[in-house]
Amino acid sequence: MKKPVIDAQAVDLTFQTGDGPVHALKDVNLQINKGDFVSFIGPSGCGKTTFLRCIAGLETPTGGKLTVNGISPEEARKSRAYGYVFQAAGLYPWRTIAGNIKLPLEIMEFPKADQEKRVEKVLELVDLKGFGKKYPWQLSGGMQQRASIARALAFDAEILLMDEPFGALDEIVRDKLNEEVLRLWAATNKTIGFVTHSIPEAVYLSTKIVVMSPRPGRITDVIDSPLPKERPLEIRDTPEFIEIAHRVRDGLRAGHDL
Amino acid sequence: MNKIVPVLTVLAVLIVIWYAAAVKMNSTWTFDQAERAGTEVSFSELVTDTMSQTRPLLPAPHQIATELWKTTVEKKITSKRSMIYQGSITLKTTLLGFGFGIVIGIALATVIVLSRVGRLTLMPWAIISQTIPIVALAPIIVVLSNAAGTGTLMVPKAIIAAYLSFYPVLVSMVKGLSSPDQMQLDLLKTYGASQRDVFWKLRLPSSMPYFFASLKVSVAAAFVGAVVAELSTSAIAGLGARMLIGSQFGEPMIMWAALFAAAILAAILIFLVGGFEKLARYMMGGRAV
Numbered sequence: 001m002k003k004p005v006i007d008a009q010a011v012d013l014t015f016q017t018g019d020g021p022v023h024a025l026k027d028v029n030l031q032i033n034k035g036d037f038v039s040f041i042g043p044s045g046c047g048k049t050t051f052l053r054c055i056a057g058l059e060t061p062t063g064g065k066l067t068v069n070g071i072s073p074e075e076a077r078k079s080r081a082y083g084y085v086f087q088a089a090g091l092y093p094w095r096t097i098a099g100n101i102k103l104p105l106e107i108m109e110f111p112k113a114d115q116e117k118r119v120e121k122v123l124e125l126v127d128l129k130g131f132g133k134k135y136p137w138q139l140s141g142g143m144q145q146r147a148s149i150a151r152a153l154a155f156d157a158e159i160l161l162m163d164e165p166f167g168a169l170d171e172i173v174r175d176k177l178n179e180e181v182l183r184l185w186a187a188t189n190k191t192i193g194f195v196t197h198s199i200p201e202a203v204y205l206s207t208k209i210v211v212m213s214p215r216p217g218r219i220t221d222v223i224d225s226p227l228p229k230e231r232p233l234e235i236r237d238t239p240e241f242i243e244i245a246h247r248v249r250d251g252l253r254a255g256h257d258l
Numbered sequence: 259m260n261k262i263v264p265v266l267t268v269l270a271v272l273i274v275i276w277y278a279a280a281v282k283m284n285s286t287w288t289f290d291q292a293e294r295a296g297t298e299v300s301f302s303e304l305v306t307d308t309m310s311q312t313r314p315l316l317p318a319p320h321q322i323a324t325e326l327w328k329t330t331v332e333k334k335i336t337s338k339r340s341m342i343y344q345g346s347i348t349l350k351t352t353l354l355g356f357g358f359g360i361v362i363g364i365a366l367a368t369v370i371v372l373s374r375v376g377r378l379t380l381m382p383w384a385i386i387s388q389t390i391p392i393v394a395l396a397p398i399i400v401v402l403s404n405a406a407g408t409g410t411l412m413v414p415k416a417i418i419a420a421y422l423s424f425y426p427v428l429v430s431m432v433k434g435l436s437s438p439d440q441m442q443l444d445l446l447k448t449y450g451a452s453q454r455d456v457f458w459k460l461r462l463p464s465s466m467p468y469f470f471a472s473l474k475v476s477v478a479a480a481f482v483g484a485v486v487a488e489l490s491t492s493a494i495a496g497l498g499a500r501m502l503i504g505s506q507f508g509e510p511m512i513m514w515a516a517l518f519a520a521a522i523l524a525a526i527l528i529f530l531v532g533g534f535e536k537l538a539r540y541m542m543g544g545r546a547v
Contacts, residue, residue, distance in 0.1 A: 058447060058448070088441060107446070107450070107459070
């Protein structure tokens with residue numbers, strides 16, 4: 001049996017705050033295999049973002065065992081195992097789009113010529129060809145978020161972690177970007193962790209849907225999607241899609257009643 | 259054009275008030291003279307006389323303008339009476355102090371932002387430094403720098419100018435260097451960036467708008483510092499020294515002309531710094547304003 005890329009066993013995380021300890025994650029068990037597209041869905045405070053940050057080594061679990069590529073998240077972060085996309089594009093206003101995509105490459109000290117090539121490649125991948133010389137304010141919100149995805153892809157990490165990347169965008173732009181993410185995923189065969197609020201988004205994108213609930217943050221259901229890898233937008237009207245969406249909704253509701 | 263009309267209106271009103279004040283204030287002397295001579299003064303005589311006294315209490319605007327013209331355009335630049343010569347000395351002090359102020363301000367802000375110890379130890383002292391009246395401190399700085407063997411007055415004067423001008427830069431840079439939010443810092447962390455990268459690629463560029471905004475305040479402070487330094491270090495050159503000489507020797511024209519020369523020089527400096535700020539913003543990808 002092949003080893004999972006991300007392996008969480010009984011992961012616990014408690015924050016010490018002024019009002020006493022907050023149990024952000026409790027007994028989280030999850031295996032993510034190479035090439036999986038995993039969505040984390042749940043209400044605010046369910047720990048989905050916190051768990052993603054644990055995988056990224058931005059938070060450290062207080063209990064349990066968590067490995068990324070067989071090593072600790074901290075080491076994985078230092079070996080540049082993943083690209084991270086935040087809710088806001090967070091592009092530097094003083095750099096052009098190409099300059100922004102180069103940022104991680106400069107820090108990781110890629111050779112100059114290679115940097116140019118990679119920028120061209122990822123710009124094409126996110127459909128922003130020809131926008132390299134523009135400044136962020138000259139682009140729409142959706143295009144800015146695509147540029148930030150390009151930035152996360154530029155150094156070819158195996159894993160892509162996305163924290164509600166389209167949360168601030170309108171539905172039409174979001175649909176289009178969802179399609180693009182699927183296309184990207186098919187083209188690059190990366191392992192993707194994706195945090196979202198939206199049930200259709202989670203069902204449409206994922207091979208595995210992790211339903212979480214708050215206080216304490218925990219997993220209530222893990223759904224392996226039977227949908228094919230090839231997914232046109234119309235798939236959202238099929239009975240299979242509706243059935244999975246229904247199960248996710250049930251999971252969310254069950255978590256709330258507790 | 260729309261900007262110019264209100265400015266000119268205010269200027270015109272000020273000039274009218276000024277002339278009225280000049281007539282009123284200088285009339286005492288005119289009446290005294292008339293009384294001694296045993297003559298009566300008509301209104302038109304009063305106005306002409308109050309506009310043309312050699313040592314008026316308040317010179318009329320055109321008298322100051324004439325004096326300025328004489329001491330800038332008609333005097334040789336090398337002459338000690340030339341306002342351009344005196345202004346160039348003040349300008350040199352200002353620029354030296356401004357330069358030191360920027361360097362010190364940025365350096366202190368960097369230490370304060372990057373280290374907790376720096377934040378706890380330096381910031382209170384920086385604030386206290388600005389509560390001490392510079393006029394009281396100036397002679398001490400002169401004595402100390404003389405004892406240190408700096409030789410000329412330029413060094414203590416520049417120190418005084420820097421003393422006032424570093425503070426706006428410091429406060430703005432502390433704010434600017436700490437302006438990146440947690441998400442920006444996390445992003446760099448995911449790249450495994452070093453503290454050095456975080457500083458050069460994120461903190462420093464983020465602080466630039468704050469820096470430019472502080473420059474205008476800082477250059478004005480450096481200029482005030484330079485003039486105050488000239489006034490309070492018994493300097494013999496510079497616009498500040500000219501003002502002092504004018505007041506001590508009862509030469510109001512010199513005093514007022516030096517004051518106006520200083521105002522014009524300060525305006526030019528602020529204008530230039532403003533232009534530099536616009537250029538820098540444009541170079542950093544900002545929208546044209």
